[in-house]
Amino acid sequence: MIQAYNFLASWQLFPEKGVYEKGERPKSGTYRISNGQETDTPSIVVNMSWVTLENQSFASTYTVPADGTRYPTADNAMADEISARFPDGITFETIFYKNENPVVEIRHEIMPNGYLRVTRKHLGVEVFTNVEYYHKQMNVLPYSASVSGAVIRPTEEGMIRHKALTAMEEQTNMQLEQIRKQIELLALQAQEIQKRKELSMMIYGAKLSFQPVIGQVYYLYEKKDGSYTISMISPKEWGGGAGPFLRPIAPVKLLADHTWMEVS
Template sequence: MKNKIPDNVVFNEEEGYNASMLAYPTNVGAPVIKIDNILDWKSVGIRKVNKEFESKFNELKAEYEKLMQEYEWNEIIYNSKYSFEPIIGETYHLYQSNDGTHFLSLIDPSQWNKEYIGSFNLNSDKKWIQINSKKDNF
């Protein structure tokens, strides 16, 4: 029977006593190895990421709503009545007639008594840009 080495001694046949070279504790008196509690780290990370996603989502949602409002105004103006070719950069005023149809005019709202909807500029992309309006959504 060979000399039996106690369990609390690190011994290897090839390397001998190599406890000082190991990356982990090898004797009974060594500090306890504790596994890090990563649940807290994960939950903080999840909250942070979710907050960032929510912020980005709200930003995209606001941008989408703005785009849809611009689309609706452009649809209303392009479907309204006007008998002139609009000039890029000019201010035009949108009105509603008594029969409920819309028409575009150069006449300022202060100069006559028609139901004023809003004022718009035509940009170089042929998109109507809202300057101001009586109603936010029509």
């Protein structure tokens, strides 16, 4: 099953990356996806195990042909039927049914960084969604290449490679996060400059009867004819109103670069 190739591995949970709308964040977890026994309809075997913060261990497994057809489940306590399919090479979907209705939808996605994102949407009496992230264990495979294949065990070289990849990923993610924050800061600065530019164009389009002083606070008003003007008199000094003008706009200050900014 070519489309399953990217998923056939043992995956380790990132507990801190998950988003849980219901239930506690687990302490650790493992997700193993492997090929089932060769039959006329190839099947997928999913083994899940996790440990709670109280060190309680849980495990679950299911086997299903990935052809989109509904099949009876081995244990109908939670669901009567299950279906699975691979819409493409980076998506694996399973749906559990109870009394003909879907009760749990699980979407497995291979992300651009190689992580496995598992989204579980519960559709029972209470609807909620939990999202988990896993990284592939580089030094082990959860299956043999053939029935008689040798058991593959971690090697020193594999451990070194895995540690190097983990360190590389942490460093690059940290650098990307720093760049993202810098971009956000630049975007905020650009918005502030644009806002000052628009305010300055409004003021320089107004009639000024005096020479403004840098750093001095003035008050921008809209006149009754729709034009604008600045005054040294605040709305408070006009008795809380706009005096001879239509309405007050904002207090403003002239900066050293001759742009104007609104002040609180």
